[in-house]
Amino acid sequence: MVQIVPWAAEWAPAFETLNREWLERDFSVEPLDEALFADPVGRILEPGGAIWFALEEGRAVGTVAAIRGGPLVFEMAKMAVAPAAQGRGVGRALAEAVIAHATAAGADRVRLLTDTKLAAAVRLYERLGFRRVAGAGVTGYARGDVQMELALPPGERGTSVPRGVNKAA
Template sequence: MRKRTRLMPHASAPAMVSSIRSPSDADAFYALNEEWISRLFTLQEEDRAVLGDPFGRIVDPGGDVLMAREPDSDTAVGCIALLAYPDAVFELAKMAVAPAAQGRGIGRQLIAAAIDRARTLGGTRLFLGTNTKLAPAIHLYEDAGFVRITRDRLPVADYYARADILMELK
C-alpha cells in the first residue's frame, strides 16, 4: 500500500521588521494594540496617550517602535515598543500581533529585533510588565531570556496595575 502524504501549505515568508516610519504605521500601532487590550483588559488613558502619539511619546524621548510587515504587501501585522528611561534603561511594551498573523513566529521576531534595537540604542537594562492572561507572550519572553522579578526591582515607580508579572532580560 502506498503511503499517503498530506500536503502542507507553504509557510509564509517571515515578516520584515523595521522602525515606525509614517502616520499609517502609527495608526496600525494603535489598532493592533487596541484590539488585544480592549479584548482582555480596559484601554486606559495612559494607553491611549502612548498609542495615540508614538512619535512624541516613544520615539522622540529616545525609544523606538518596531513594526512587522508582510514582505509582499508591506501591511503591518505586528508591533513592539521600546520606551526609554534614564540611565540607559528600556521597557519592552505594547507588543501586538494581528490575530490572523499569530502562530507564524512574528512575536518571536519582534522580541529579538527589540532586544537588538535596545542594545543599539545603548541600553543597559531591559524590562517589561505583562499579565498571566498573556501566556503565549510570557512563553516568548522566557524563551528570549527574560526572567521574573519582583515589583521592588522595577526601575520605575507607579507601573501598570494590570501587570502581574514583571520581567527583565538577564
C-alpha cells in the same frame, strides 16, 4: 514572509489599531495607553525610543515599542500581533528588534510588564531569556501582574547596529 521595519508615519494607525484589538479583548484601554496612542512620536520616539512593525503583503500584522526608561534601560511595550499572524515567529522577531536596539544603544537591561493571562507572551519572553523580577516599581497600569527583565551582555552593548530591522520573520 513577514518583514520587521522601523517606524514610518504611514504605519502609525496600525500601532493603535493592533494594540487596541488585544487590549479591548483581554483587558481594557487605560489612560496611559491613550496617551501613547495619541502621541507615539513625542512619548516614545523623541525621548530615544523606537517602534517597529511586522509587515506582511503590505499590511502591518504586528508592532512593538522600545521605550527609554533611563540611560541604561529600555522597556519593551505595546507588543501586538494580529491573531492571524500569531504562532509564526512574528512576536519573537519584534522582541528581537527591541533587544538589538537596546543593546546597540548601550543599555544594560530590557524590562517589560505582562500578565499571566497572556501565557503565550510570558513563555516567549522566558524563551528569550527574560526573568521575572519582584518589586520593579509602579507601572501605571491596572493590568500586568508579571514584571520581567533581560540582562544584556556587557561585551555587546553600544557596538552593533540594531538587528531585527528589515529582518524577515
